[in-house]
Amino acid sequence: xxxxxxxxxxxxxxxxxxxxxxxxxxxxxxxxxxxxxxxxxxxxxxxxxxxxxxxxxxxxxxxxxxxxxxxxxxxxxxxxxxxxxxxxxxxxxxxxxxxxxxxxxxxxxxxxxxxxxxxxxxxxxxxxxxxxxxxxxxxxxxxxxxxxxxxxxxxxxxxxxxxxxxxxxxxxxxxxxxxxxxxxxxxxxxxxxxxxxxxxxxxxxxxxxxxxxxxxxxxxxxxxxxxxxxxxxxxxxxxxxxxxxxxxxxxxxxxxxxxxxxxxxxxxxxxxxxxxxxxxxxxxxxxxxxxxxxxxxxxxxxxxxxxxxxxxxxxxxxxxxxxxxxxxxxxxxxxxxxxxxxxxxxxxxxxxxxxxxxxxxxxxx
Amino acid sequence: xxxxxxxxxxxxxxxxxxxxxxxxxxxxxxxxxxxxxxxxxxxxxxxxxxxxxxxxxxxxxxxxxxxxxxxxxxxxxxxxxxxxxxxxxxxxxxxxxxxxxxxxxxxxxxxxxxxxxxxxxxxxxxxxxxxxxxxxxxxxxxxxxxxxxxxxxxxxxxxxxxxxxxxxxxxxxxxxxxxxxxxxxxxxxxxxxxxxxxxxxxxxxxxxxxxxxxxxxxxxxxxxxxxxxxxxxxxxxxxxxxxxxxxxxxxxxxxxxxxxxxxxxxxxxxxxxxxxxxxxxxxxxxxxxxxxxxxxxxxxxxxxxxxxxxxxxxxxxxxxxxxxxxxxxxxxxxxxxxxxxxxxxxxxxxxxxxxxxxxxxxxxxxxxxxxxxxxxxxxxxxxxxxxxxxxxxxxxxxxxxxxxxx
Numbered sequence: 001x002x003x004x005x006x007x008x009x010x011x012x013x014x015x016x017x018x019x020x021x022x023x024x025x026x027x028x029x030x031x032x033x034x035x036x037x038x039x040x041x042x043x044x045x046x047x048x049x050x051x052x053x054x055x056x057x058x059x060x061x062x063x064x065x066x067x068x069x070x071x072x073x074x075x076x077x078x079x080x081x082x083x084x085x086x087x088x089x090x091x092x093x094x095x096x097x098x099x100x101x102x103x104x105x106x107x108x109x110x111x112x113x114x115x116x117x118x119x120x121x122x123x124x125x126x127x128x129x130x131x132x133x134x135x136x137x138x139x140x141x142x143x144x145x146x147x148x149x150x151x152x153x154x155x156x157x158x159x160x161x162x163x164x165x166x167x168x169x170x171x172x173x174x175x176x177x178x179x180x181x182x183x184x185x186x187x188x189x190x191x192x193x194x195x196x197x198x199x200x201x202x203x204x205x206x207x208x209x210x211x212x213x214x215x216x217x218x219x220x221x222x223x224x225x226x227x228x229x230x231x232x233x234x235x236x237x238x239x240x241x242x243x244x245x246x247x248x249x250x251x252x253x254x255x256x257x258x259x260x261x262x263x264x265x266x267x268x269x270x271x272x273x274x275x276x277x278x279x280x281x282x283x284x285x286x287x288x289x290x291x292x293x294x295x296x297x298x299x300x301x302x303x304x305x306x307x308x309x310x311x312x313x314x315x316x317x318x319x320x321x322x323x324x325x326x327x328x329x330x331x332x333x334x335x336x337x338x339x340x341x342x343x344x345x346x347x348x349x350x351x352x353x354x355x356x357x358x359x360x361x362x363x364x365x
Numbered sequence: 366x367x368x369x370x371x372x373x374x375x376x377x378x379x380x381x382x383x384x385x386x387x388x389x390x391x392x393x394x395x396x397x398x399x400x401x402x403x404x405x406x407x408x409x410x411x412x413x414x415x416x417x418x419x420x421x422x423x424x425x426x427x428x429x430x431x432x433x434x435x436x437x438x439x440x441x442x443x444x445x446x447x448x449x450x451x452x453x454x455x456x457x458x459x460x461x462x463x464x465x466x467x468x469x470x471x472x473x474x475x476x477x478x479x480x481x482x483x484x485x486x487x488x489x490x491x492x493x494x495x496x497x498x499x500x501x502x503x504x505x506x507x508x509x510x511x512x513x514x515x516x517x518x519x520x521x522x523x524x525x526x527x528x529x530x531x532x533x534x535x536x537x538x539x540x541x542x543x544x545x546x547x548x549x550x551x552x553x554x555x556x557x558x559x560x561x562x563x564x565x566x567x568x569x570x571x572x573x574x575x576x577x578x579x580x581x582x583x584x585x586x587x588x589x590x591x592x593x594x595x596x597x598x599x600x601x602x603x604x605x606x607x608x609x610x611x612x613x614x615x616x617x618x619x620x621x622x623x624x625x626x627x628x629x630x631x632x633x634x635x636x637x638x639x640x641x642x643x644x645x646x647x648x649x650x651x652x653x654x655x656x657x658x659x660x661x662x663x664x665x666x667x668x669x670x671x672x673x674x675x676x677x678x679x680x681x682x683x684x685x686x687x688x689x690x691x692x693x694x695x696x697x698x699x700x701x702x703x704x705x706x707x708x709x710x711x712x713x714x715x716x717x718x719x720x721x722x723x724x725x726x727x728x729x730x731x732x733x734x735x736x737x738x739x740x741x742x743x744x745x746x747x748x749x750x751x752x753x754x755x756x757x758x759x760x761x762x763x764x765x766x767x768x769x770x771x
Contacts, residue, residue, distance in 0.1 A: 001374075002367050003663075003670035069366065240750050255753035257739070260746030267745050268684045272660035275681075279663050282366040301656045346645065349652030353628070356655065357642075360625060 003278060005069060013073045019050065020081035026327045032084035033189045038157045044085040048117030053091055056099060061111035068219075071096075072226045072281045079230030082330050084190050086120050089154035092223040094121025097162045097169055100219065101212030106171055106204065110160060122158035123220075124149035124196050131343035133217050138165035138198070144178070145170060145203040151186045151193030153341070161196060168209035169216060176202045188337035190330060218295035220342055222280035225302035228338050229270070229277050232302070235309035235331040236266040239316040246318075259316060266309045273298075273305035293359055296352035303338065303345045310335040368666070370440075371673060377437050381444045384417055395451045404489070404531060407451040411486025420459065420484045428467040429481050435672045446619070457527055458483050458490030462536045465606045466555065469593040479534065479555065492606060493523040493537035493556065493580060500525070500733075501740045503538075503607075504547045504600055505759070507768070508582060510539035510554065517541075517554065517592070519562075519585040525734075529565045529578035532558045536606065537582075538599045543765040550764050551599030555591040562586075572726045617661070617689050618731070621724040624655045626717040627696060633716050634703055641703055650699050657692040661685055680749040687741040690731040697725025 005013070028040050047053065056071050057063020071092070078087045095114050098107055098121075113119035125132035127149055138147035149163055160173045172179060178201035181194045206212055240263050243254030253259050280298030283291040310331040314321040321328040339345065370378055391413055393406030414420050422438040424430020431437075445452065463483050470476045482488045499505035508521025519539060529535065535556050542550035558565070562585035567575040594602040617623075628651060631642040641647050664681050671678040700721035701708030707715060711722065732738050746752045759767035 001369065001666060001670045001673050003666040004366075004674070240752065243752060251756070252753050254746075255755065257743065257755065260750075260752045261739070261742040263750050263752060264742035264745035267750060268688060271664055271681045271684050272656060272688070275660050275663035275667060276656065278366070278667065279659075282368075285366055296652075297656060297659060300652055301660060304656065346649060349649050350645065352652045352655060353642075353648040356624065356628060356651070360628065 003282065005073060005278075009069050009073050012070055013077060016052075016074055016077040017080075019046075020077055020083055024081045024083040024085075026082060026330060029082045029084045029190045029330055030327075038154070038192050039086055040084045043083060045117065047083075047085055047087065052087070053095070053117055054115035055091070056095060057111045057115045061107060062115040063111065068223075068284050069281055071223065072277070075223050075226035076230035076233075076277075079227035079334075080234045082190065082231070082234075082334060086122070086154040086157060088191070088224070088227055089122045089158070090114065090120045092227065093123040093220055094158075094160070094162055096219055096223065097121075097123060097206065097212075097216050098171075100216050101169060101206035101208045102171075103204070103207055106206065113159070119159040120154065120157050122152055122154045122161045124152040124155065124161050124163035125342065126151055126340065127164075131347040132164055133213055133343070136164060136166045138163065138170075140165060140167075140170065140203060140205075143202060143204070144200040145172065145198045146200055148195060148197050150195035151184050151340075152181075152196045153188075153191050153193045153337075155181050155194035155196055156183060156192060162206070163196070163198075163203070164213055168213045169206040170203040171206060172198065172201055172203045178202070186337065187340075188333045190334070191337060217342065218291055219284055221295040221299035221348065222277065222284050224338060224342055225273070225277045225280060225298035228302035228306040228335070229273050231331050231334055231338070232266075232270050232273060232306040232309040235306070235313040235328075235335075236263070236270055238328065238331075239263060239266065239309070239313040242317050253316075262312050262316065266305075266312060269301075269305040269308050273301040276301035289362070290359065293352065293355035296348045296355055299342070299348045300345055300352055303335075303348070306331075306335040306338060374436055374440060374673065378440045378444065381419070381441050384419070385444055385448060388413055388417075389448060392448050392450050394449045395453060403451070404454060407454040408486045410451055411455055415485045421463075424464070424467070428476060429484060436669070439669055439672070449619075454489055454528065454531065455483075455486060457492050458488070458532075461492055461606045461609045462490040462534075464609050465536055465553070465593060465602060468605050469553065469602050471590060471592060475555070475590060483534075488533040489528065489531050491526050491529045491532040491535040491558070493526050493529070493535045494603065494606075495525040496522060497524050501737055503603065504551065505767075506538050506540055506551060508537065508539045509543075510541050510552060510587070512541070512589070515589045517552075517587045517589065519554070519556070519582040519587060521582050523580040523582075524568070524577075526565075526578045526580050527576055529558065529580050530567055530575075534558055535580075536593065538603050540764065541596055541599070543768075544763050545597070546761050547759060547764045547767055548600045549597055551603070552596050553593040553599040553602040554587045555593060556582075556585065556587055560585055560587075571729060572723075616665070616685065617658070617693070618724070618727065620720070621693050621727070622696070622700075622717050622720040624651060624658055626720065627651055627654060627700060629716045630700055630718060630721070631703060647703065654692060654696050654699075657688050658696075661688050661692075680745075683741070683745050683749060686731075686735065687738050687745075690728055691738065693724050693731065694728035697721045697728060701725065 024043055032040055051064055052074055054063040055066050059065045075092055127136055138145055155161055158174055160171055162169055162171050178199045180197045184193055184195050186193045243259050246253045276297045280294045283294035314328045314332055317328055320326055391409055396403035418431055419441055421430035422433040423435055426432040463480055467476050467480050494503055496506055510517045510519050535558050537556045538551055538553050540550055541552040562583040564581040566579045568577045569575050631647050634641040668678040668682045704715055704718055707713035747754055759770055
């Protein structure tokens with residue numbers, strides 16, 4: 001049995017954590033929040049130089065051709081550090097969408113640019129109150145799309161956007177006529193979002209239609225689960241560190257059971273989320289028949305763990321945790337953002353039970 | 366990543382499978398009644414395993430073990446579990462008591478006298494730790510042992526002793542010096558459960574069955590040769606036992622139903638708004654159960670994976686029992702709620718409902734046994750996360766003073 005990351009992937013994790021600890025500390029996230037800029041341009045350039053944007057892209061398109069496991073490791077570390085860069089949008093989502101369903105022309109055009117950092121991609125899923133992959137008001141007629149997607153993270157800096165419609169994924173380049181991208185405010189003030197309005201804008205479908213959309217949602221569920229897991233662990237570690245320092249009623253608050261049991265509950269949820277995320281990584285890597293179940297499980301467990309850790313991190317900090325100056329808010333807000341980005345816990349719980357029912361039927365047959 | 370055996374593991378598994386298949390006719394299914402007539406079948410099976418070299422797989426060869434690794438033990442357990450073999454009778458003896466005996470026995474004679482007989486299944490062992498006044502607070506044991514020449518005289522009461530009524534021997538932790546702080550005045554002994562002055566009385570549990578006992582000691586005499594470890598080192602010795610207990614407990618009981626059973630039950634129930642399985646609140650609950658239930662199984666695979674590759678497992682396995690027990694309870698209550706009135710009744714004609722009802726009752730005990738939810742959270746917080754310990758007013762004062770606190 002080998003249900004752990006390889007030594008090479010763990011070495012990449014160590015390297016990534018050292019780099020991000022050094023370069024992407026939370027003051028950078030705060031600076032982005034306060035200044036209103038899209039992202040930390042210098043940090044993004046350094047991440048590109050490390051090859052992280054090229055990680056999964058095949059060598060013939062200028063990438064490194066590494067496996068999805070390495071990407072999972074980076075997703076977790078980026079989530080942990082809250083690095084204010086479009087890694088999630090461009091690498092975890094847009095690049096993966098192209099790898100899954102991009103036409104040869106789309107791949108040839110965009111993958112080399114994604115790899116060398118000369119282009120950024122974004123993905124537009126959210127639309128009103130509809131969970132991604134359900135109903136969509138995007139209308140595509142004769143290769144031209146009309147409709148509204150919001151919020152779309154990192155759309156303002158994207159060279160192209162991949163959007164979901166009822167029948168699959170489409171790619172729209174952000175310099176075409178009939179497109180407008182307007183800033184919107186969301187709960188997450190580090191990851192900037194926009195409203196994407198299309199009025200007869202030229203779009204190109206990705207291959208595979210609905211099947212690609214479904215596979216993309218599953219792959220995204222797993223990769224964003226790793227991002228959330230990183231955030232959940234970091235929120236827990238912040239809370240634990242504070243509980244070891246803060247004195248009340250004559251002793252460190254971490255010595256009180258009301259506090260330590262909450263911390264233990266964070267650990268429990270984070271470990272469950274980690275195990276489900278690993279299962280998702282394995283299913284994604286091997287294309288296992290359990291993929292639908294593993295993806296939904298990874299998503300639900302990660303959302304549950306991140307939300308709990310983010311909420312209790314503020315709570316265990318007490319009043320100071322509710323101040324603007326405290327970093328607690330970053331994780332509190334990011335956990336909500338991740339919940340909204342790909343469909344809520346309720347939506348994925350439903351998908352999980354559907355997968356379990358289908359699996360049951362398959363096993364019986 | 367893969368879930369396959371290594372070449373060595375596959376070879377060992379094949380050997381185990383062949384042996385189990387060749388000997389399956391000797392297996393009497395596990396009898397959970399804890400009655401004396403459950404003993405015979407278990408003894409036969411244990412003796413067969415011993416002869417084939419499947420007892421003490423990870424124990425050193427010097428004590429009669431096989432000198433194997435943890436993966437071999439895991440593989441044997443996985444394969445044996447497919448046959449519902451009767452192993453419960455020896456779980457505590459071989460899982461906890463005998464490793465304590467061979468680690469801390471004062472002489473090779475004592476080890477030679479007790480270890481092989483226990484391995485063969487000729488003797489059954491129990492662990493006498495909990496007392497009416499010390500459950501979670503194990504170091505608060507009050508059962509006295511007083512030295513008299515080359516003997517010790519034991520007086521006091523133990524409780525929650527699993528299988529004491531079937532046991533030949535036990536390991537018992539006693540207070541040998543009340544004038545020092547509680548952790549320093551304990552000593553561990555091997556006790557003959559048939560000795561004069563040992564009185565075993567079954568406790569009837571909330572579930573109706575009687576797996577546990579009260580054990581009273583009245584002037585029970587134990588030779589000093591039967592001491593385990595130094596006088597006053599009983600706490601340290603008991604940690605050997607408890608370390609093995611944490612390895613032995615924690616998984617989901619085989620009798621407890623899982624997520625698929627919950628799906629089948631929900632499918633069989635129609636609510637006013639339609640089939641229960643189609644209802645959002647039901648699906649949420651099933652998903653929640655899956656995250657916990659499957660999450661623990663996957664967490665266990667992480668531990669096994671570490672063992673398989675020769676790494677030290679991380680502390681993640683510490684979450685197991687606390688999640689398993691509460692999840693069992695939550696699933697049990699939810700299943701009964703789904704069934705409304707029928708959920709109260711035994712024998713209702715709904716799939717798996719009686720198993721959910723049974724595991725609901727059992728879960729209440731599981732949340733306490735082998736470390737309560739609260740103690741396990743303390744352990745996670747203190748040992749894994751490094752948070753400060755609780756305030757313990759009794760820790761540094763003589764035990765005789767500590768008993769007056771509160």
